[in-house]
Amino acid sequence: MTVSAAPTQATVKSETARAPVRKNRFWSWLIFVVGALYFLVPLAATFYWSLRAEKDKFGFEAYRRLFADTNFLPSFSESIVNAIAAILISLLIIVPTAYWVTLRLPKLRPVIEFITLLPFVIPAVVLVFGLIRLYSRPPLLLTATYDSSRILLVCVYAALSFPYMFRAVDNGLRAMDVRTLTEAAQSLGASWPTILFRVIFPNLRVALLSGALLTFAIVIGELTIALFMAQHTLGPYMANLTRSKVYEPSAMAIVAFAITWAAMGIIQLIGRGQQGQIAGGH
Amino acid sequence: MAYLTLSNISKQFGDTYAVQDFNLDVEKGEFVSFLGPSGCGKTTTLRMIAGFETPTDGAIALGGADITNKPPNQRKMGMIFQSYALFPNMTVAQNIGFGLRVRKDSKADIQERVREMISLVNLEKHAEKYPYQLSGGQQQRVSLARALAIRPDVLLLDEPLSALDAKIRVSLRAQIREIQRKLGITAIFVTHDQEEALSISDRIVVMYDGNVEQVGTPFEIYNFPTTTFVANFVGSLNTAVAEVTDPAKGLLSVNGVQFSSAAKMDGLQKGDNVRIAIRPERFSFASEVRKANVVDCRIENITFLGSVVRVHMLIGNSSFTMDTFNYPSLELPRIGATEQVTCSREAVLLLEEVRANGHEPKL
Numbered sequence: 001m002t003v004s005a006a007p008t009q010a011t012v013k014s015e016t017a018r019a020p021v022r023k024n025r026f027w028s029w030l031i032f033v034v035g036a037l038y039f040l041v042p043l044a045a046t047f048y049w050s051l052r053a054e055k056d057k058f059g060f061e062a063y064r065r066l067f068a069d070t071n072f073l074p075s076f077s078e079s080i081v082n083a084i085a086a087i088l089i090s091l092l093i094i095v096p097t098a099y100w101v102t103l104r105l106p107k108l109r110p111v112i113e114f115i116t117l118l119p120f121v122i123p124a125v126v127l128v129f130g131l132i133r134l135y136s137r138p139p140l141l142l143t144a145t146y147d148s149s150r151i152l153l154v155c156v157y158a159a160l161s162f163p164y165m166f167r168a169v170d171n172g173l174r175a176m177d178v179r180t181l182t183e184a185a186q187s188l189g190a191s192w193p194t195i196l197f198r199v200i201f202p203n204l205r206v207a208l209l210s211g212a213l214l215t216f217a218i219v220i221g222e223l224t225i226a227l228f229m230a231q232h233t234l235g236p237y238m239a240n241l242t243r244s245k246v247y248e249p250s251a252m253a254i255v256a257f258a259i260t261w262a263a264m265g266i267i268q269l270i271g272r273g274q275q276g277q278i279a280g281g282h
Numbered sequence: 283m284a285y286l287t288l289s290n291i292s293k294q295f296g297d298t299y300a301v302q303d304f305n306l307d308v309e310k311g312e313f314v315s316f317l318g319p320s321g322c323g324k325t326t327t328l329r330m331i332a333g334f335e336t337p338t339d340g341a342i343a344l345g346g347a348d349i350t351n352k353p354p355n356q357r358k359m360g361m362i363f364q365s366y367a368l369f370p371n372m373t374v375a376q377n378i379g380f381g382l383r384v385r386k387d388s389k390a391d392i393q394e395r396v397r398e399m400i401s402l403v404n405l406e407k408h409a410e411k412y413p414y415q416l417s418g419g420q421q422q423r424v425s426l427a428r429a430l431a432i433r434p435d436v437l438l439l440d441e442p443l444s445a446l447d448a449k450i451r452v453s454l455r456a457q458i459r460e461i462q463r464k465l466g467i468t469a470i471f472v473t474h475d476q477e478e479a480l481s482i483s484d485r486i487v488v489m490y491d492g493n494v495e496q497v498g499t500p501f502e503i504y505n506f507p508t509t510t511f512v513a514n515f516v517g518s519l520n521t522a523v524a525e526v527t528d529p530a531k532g533l534l535s536v537n538g539v540q541f542s543s544a545a546k547m548d549g550l551q552k553g554d555n556v557r558i559a560i561r562p563e564r565f566s567f568a569s570e571v572r573k574a575n576v577v578d579c580r581i582e583n584i585t586f587l588g589s590v591v592r593v594h595m596l597i598g599n600s601s602f603t604m605d606t607f608n609y610p611s612l613e614l615p616r617i618g619a620t621e622q623v624t625c626s627r628e629a630v631l632l633l634e635e636v637r638a639n640g641h642e643p644k645l
């Protein structure tokens with residue numbers, strides 16, 4: 001270190017270096033505050049509005065009415081079941097695919113990545129018309145009954161989750177030495193299913209959870225596709241609520257936010273635990 | 283018949299050969315090293331034995347049975363990787379027991395075997411830790427215990443010590459060798475470090491550019507290298523082009539300085555060019571003892587290497603080095619002085635012939 005050789009220079013340098021940092025900090029705080037206000041003001045207003053269902057009084061009347069509505073809980077639970085089904089389908093497709101691409105077909109990665117990105121590129125309205133055209137006539141008639149439409153919807157949701165799921169799983173796979181771990185397991189006698197379920201899945205825990213929770217957050221309130229397929233899920237229910245009620249939609253919005261945030265919070269919590277492990281390694 | 287036999291193994295990636303016409307017999311309980319520079323095909327050969335690669339040509343047999351196309355999870359080859367490859371989601375004990383759980387041993391058997399393996403590698407205090415809580419050396423010991431737990435037919439180690447620092451490397455290689463001897467397990471050890479290979483092996487396979495250069499005991503490889511490559515790669519070496527002056531008497535001339543060699547010179551004629559090799563430690567000052575060859579040299583430089591002093595000198599215009607032990611009463615010549623050095627006839631090795639058109643041997 002040359003600090004002792006030129007002490008004055010060093011102090012001057014550090015002072016000139018500190019000033020822009022302070023300035024930077026001011027601007028980053030300003031941007032943060034503006035961003036936070038942009039986000040928090042509507043949220044606060046919505047929350048405020050949701051508490052005003054009774055005249056001249058703050059209270060949770062709107063929430064009580066919402067949960068008392070006979071259509072709310074069925075559509076809510078239907079959406080939850082759809083989300084879980086979509087997550088499972090997505091996992092079973094994406095994890096083996098991403099694993100195999102990492103292990104054996106690294107050249108194919110850009111192609112797979114592009115395919116998983118398609119749901120981002122195609123607007124939901126276009127997607128839904130395409131789907132209805134394709135699946136409303138034999139041999140792929142799926143829109144005839146409510147239940148078959150629901151199966152179709154779940155499959156579409158699984159496809160919508162691909163961008164998130166693939167990225168999450170891919171990151172998880174990159175964080176471990178997939179090839180060597182696979183070979184180590186093989187040399188110890190493990191078959192492919194054993195490797196997948198005892199080695200790969202457990203080490204992808206965090207990645208799988210974040211992929212799953214992101215999928216959940218998207219699917220739970222999805223409107224466009226559910227509406228066109230005449231499904232009684234949470235999305236259409238909320239849209240309907242907005243048209244007919246005054247305070248309940250606000251309460252609904254807050255509930256939806258709480259669920260999404262809980263999902264994010266869980267990702268953060270689990271991610272932090274895992275990070276400690278990784279940081280400690282090697 | 284040998285325990286593990288590789289017959290005419292080749293492996294092609296695209297149109298380049300990673301390994302070409304590899305032949306090797308390994309006896310049961312033998313410790314064999316593959317030694318060679320980066321890219322010479324050591325890992326590829328090891329992976330073919332493990333079953334991770336299929337040979338393009340040739341066959342691999344274990345205990346008389348052909349295993350060339352057997353999948354890796356049915357081979358019972360214990361594999362040790364440079365990067366340890368421990369399962370991060372499992373404790374030390376769970377890692378070691380993995381192979382036993384996979385083949386569905388009873389709980390009691392697994393527990394017993396895991397305990398045995400943990401004490402074999404001295405990790406009793408760490409059984410419940412996760413890999414990230416262990417040092418590199420400890421992790422590699424876990425990996426060794428995990429591979430040995432399934433009682434593999436052959437233990438395969440791919441540069442297991444390369445990621446460790448020098449001290450640990452030396453102590454762990456001694457432990458590996460000791461355990462291998464104790465269990466009498468057949469082992470193949472890949473390394474690019476000649477000292478490691480020389481110190482640990484029963485036999486060494488020196489590889490270069492996909493080919494086997496020489497197979498032999500460490501003693502043979504070091505003292506009787508048969509190719510320029512082996513001579514250069516294993517230990518440090520003086521080489522010089524020499525002209526054969528009398529093949530019957532074993533006389534050669536390096537730029538007019540005469541050397542006498544014990545090497546066979548069948549088929550060589552007066553006037554042929556050959557390459558000779560002399561290990562630096564085979565030279566000594568002629569003032570102490572006089573051996574068959576006594577030659578004049580000019581001292582160019584002297585470097586201290588601790589227990590050894592390395593003298594750089596010119597003999598008939600060719601550079602040579604001499605290593606001599608360092609002891610307090612050693613009298614070193616001045617730089618620039620002319621001295622006499624000596625070496626025996628056996629010290630003058632003959633490598634391959636240099637072609638008449640002046641091409642150097644490879645390397």
Ligand SMILES: Nc1ncnc2c1ncn2[C@@H]1O[C@H](COP(=O)(O)OP(=O)(O)OP(=O)(O)O)[C@@H](O)[C@H]1O
Pocket residue numbers: 295299300318319320321322323324325326327474
């Ligand atoms: N999967 C592969 N595809 C194409 N070429 C390969 C593959 N694996 C190895 N090679 C090539 O085969 C040659 C031998 O590689 P190998 O890994 O066996 O060398 P090595 O002796 O283990 O070297 P190192 O000491 O660097 O580990 C190299 O030229 C390498 O580029």
Ligand SMILES: [Mg+2]
Pocket residue numbers: 324325326
């Ligand atoms: Mg290698």
